[in-house]
Amino acid sequence: MGSIFKNKKIIRLEEVDSTNSILAAKYSSRSLPEGSVVVASSQIKGRGQGQSKWQSEPGKNLTCSFIIYPEFVDASKQFYISKTVSLAVADLVGLYTDKVSIKWPNDIYVNDKKIAGLLIENSIEKNIIKTSILGIGLNVNQKEFPSSLPNPTSLLKLTKTKFDLEEILESLSNILEYRYSLLRNQEWDVIDDNYLNLLYRYKKLALYEIKGNRVAGSIEGVEPTGELIFKNDKSEILRFGHKEIEYVLG
Numbered sequence: 001m002g003s004i005f006k007n008k009k010i011i012r013l014e015e016v017d018s019t020n021s022i023l024a025a026k027y028s029s030r031s032l033p034e035g036s037v038v039v040a041s042s043q044i045k046g047r048g049q050g051q052s053k054w055q056s057e058p059g060k061n062l063t064c065s066f067i068i069y070p071e072f073v074d075a076s077k078q079f080y081i082s083k084t085v086s087l088a089v090a091d092l093v094g095l096y097t098d099k100v101s102i103k104w105p106n107d108i109y110v111n112d113k114k115i116a117g118l119l120i121e122n123s124i125e126k127n128i129i130k131t132s133i134l135g136i137g138l139n140v141n142q143k144e145f146p147s148s149l150p151n152p153t154s155l156l157k158l159t160k161t162k163f164d165l166e167e168i169l170e171s172l173s174n175i176l177e178y179r180y181s182l183l184r185n186q187e188w189d190v191i192d193d194n195y196l197n198l199l200y201r202y203k204k205l206a207l208y209e210i211k212g213n214r215v216a217g218s219i220e221g222v223e224p225t226g227e228l229i230f231k232n233d234k235s236e237i238l239r240f241g242h243k244e245i246e247y248v249l250g
């Protein structure tokens with residue numbers, strides 16, 4: 001095993017508001033070694049991207065947040081943290097099923113369904129990322145989902161197998177440590193290649209919604225800051241932040 005996370009602590013909690021919030025409130029002072037993780041059986045106020053909530057049936061899924069101190073990543077390159085974590089979760093899911101992809105900016109998909117979401121919260125001082133909280137919600141053993149969720153899936157639904165959440169967490173921690181070692185070694189090209197290989201709809205003509213209009217076009221890449229590079233049907237290159245462009249799902 002790697003050595004970056006060698007002193008990591010695992011903090012297991014029953015019920016919390018949000019594992020990201022716990023880390024931010026209690027441990028942002030760097031009292032925890034890198035790679036430490038807060039994992040909860042149940043979140044009352046699980047948070048998703050933007051204003052959304054993360055809903056997860058208690059005891060069935062992985063809801064956890066890791067803490068890292070990636071001071072070597074300039075704020076202008078902060079999306080590499082997201083790429084690193086997305087790749088780690090995609091690697092993990094790929095151990096059990098194929099057709100795994102990363103839907104920009106932070107979703108992990110299997111075919112056209114969402115199996116995991118990430119909430120990455122960085123604290124930046126003078127252009128340096130001091131602390132990054134890596135919140136991961138992975139659907140593992142949940143069978144039924146609320147009808148309000150557009151397209152959820154889980155490892156159980158895909159494989160018809162029940163998983164041990166402790167084992168899943170341990171694998172994730174090991175894979176994340178490996179992926180983080182690539183980031184620490186500043187292997188930007190390797191990370192980019194791996195990410196683009198898994199990027200959902202990369203270079204495929206598809207429909208999107210931009211400011212209420214349907215537009216055909218293709219994803220051409222992602223900027224280091226995280227903006228999506230998009231080519232519309234007039235071959236113009238446009239850049240979008242999160243929520244400025246929506247995927248039209250089939």
Ligand code: BTN
Nearest residue numbers: 018046047048049064117135137
């Ligand atoms: C999304 O898809 O919108 C992101 C979901 C992120 C959910 C995880 S669950 C663990 C961590 N704690 C939270 O409150 N959110 C993240």
